[in-house]
Amino acid sequence: MTMTYIDKTTRPGGTLRRRMARLTTDLWLPAAVVVLTLAVASVRPQILDAGNIAAVLKSFSVMAVMVLGLTWVIAAGKIDVSFMQVAALANMLCAWSLAQGWGWGAAIGAALAAGLVVGVVNGLLVSAMRLPALIVTISTAGICASIAAALGKGTVIRIEAPGPLAPLLDPVLGGAVPPVVVPVLLIAALAWFVQERLAMGRYIYAMAQNEAAVRSVGVPVVGLGVLLFALSGVSAAAAGVLLAEHLASGQPMIGGPYLINGLTVVLLGGMMVRVGKPNILGTLTATLFIGVLFSGTALLGLPDYQRQIIQGALLLIGLAVATLAARHHGAGGHADGA
Template sequence: MTEISSPMRPQMSFAGFRTIGRWWLLLALIASLFAFAAGRPQMLDGGNIVTILRSASIMAIMVLGLTWVIAAGKIDVSFMQIAALANMTTAGLLAQGSGWALAALCGIAIGAVVGLVNGVLVGRMRLSPLITTIATGGVCASAAAAIGAGTSIRIDDTGLLGDFLAARLGPVPLIALFVAALYAVAWWMQERLTFGHYIYAAEQNEEALVDVGVPVHRLLVLVYLISGVCASVAGVLLAASLSSGQPMIGSSYFIDGLTAVFLGGMMIRIGRPNVIGTATAVLLLAVLVSGGALLGWPDYQREIIKGALLLAGVAMAVRMGRALDGFARGGRS
């Protein structure tokens, strides 16, 4: 028995570490929710849960495309300013008497154009993704401010989009169910289609993909285009949610967006951004914001915790990767 069980232990330990490494963020989400509830029972009130899901849903849409940009080994720091520009474009057109359909389509089209520009500059012209998206983000921020002359634009009627955001199916907001379906489709694309495989391969070895005939430049254009569209859709939804256009709204989503994607990369595919990890991290951040508000934490404390959470996630991923390698070698020996 000793000779049989001894070589089995590394394999069992390896499986245990792999399971913990893949799902630790979900466990952290559940633990955080109940930890806040222990201090403030209203954390689990139906109204508060609805608020958490609604705010997390909009953020999840905003960073869905960003997840794939970073998974491909690139960066996009213009996503939040694209959302702000789409937000102000929608509000500005509504203020001029346009209907919601036209205003929303124009806001989304603006995001698509900026995403396409980012993709062409990075994917085809091979410019630095960081410098490129800093520049386009700056242009978007300036344009958003110019639309409202530096001030917000009030929206008197949020229309059908406002009704959609307020709607529930039982206790669950309809927008949360829509986002869950959207992420399920995105997961299928990421895991089952060559599109998803090429994204991760591009991060590993872009030149090798080019050598075998994969049009990497088109792939990069596409992921930046998706990022721009997702950010602009979130901006339009924020216009209906806040009943206003806010030119400075992008700054509040910068840290949260990047944290969600990088922290989400510490789950499922350890060290590699993925949509399920991003969705879980977005929920974790929403719980942190809500719980911190109920406990009376000032904003700076919540920002410190978010930064610490990101660093802890990266440290855990590195440590877990080393442990997994060690168990794998032990299992093979």
């Protein structure tokens, strides 16, 4: 709801109770990250080792880049289930181009261009032709996965020479912080500005409420839809490029697990700051939370499938809370606004 936002600017007073509620919705997820970290650290102090922090921040960066665009697609009331296969395609395309003897620049360009093309195709089919977003993106995901596998004939392509992004992944500051975190946070800050301060951000959330109404007040809904899917494609492709550098290889099957991870992050994040609305700050915090959770379960020696169950349950609980909260906020918001 935009109501909470209006509250802050037009009624700076507000009761203590409301300010506490506000603080709770803003800070519960960061608090959960801290609590989880401390809980794991009390049993396995290794989680705070420099090497482990660096690993968590690296996977945080890849994941955050991958779902930045997805956050807005879901915020606009659409769905994109092709992002993880776009990342896999970009990852393989990067490795394949290098194996063909292209330079890193050309390889990265090709990977990002592929992401852009898939995103624009998704956007045109969903926004201009008004086909169901799930069917369109499920199909493009299948096509991307097939092309990714075909590029390496079903196997991994190794990358021999480290590329220009390698220093970004090399931890500094006592080996705890990979520099890639800085550009990722800068891009996220820019996205947060666009989402909170520019008209485009308003339109995204308005689209989720009533697309016909937004269209009839003169917002170019089709163009905006194409832009959102294109951004999702490009950001997923950028994550694929980072993965190529990080893993020094193209992995055709890398996409699969990211589907549930990406959706969990976006929806869990959607319960922070703006309850029931996916947003950039929430996505970043939730990405960090999932990163700590993965690292923690790995350190505690839980097998992969148990983590999968925990994560699915988390997503389900998150959804339930977000849906119930959105219903309450919805009712309260209208009363406030009137």
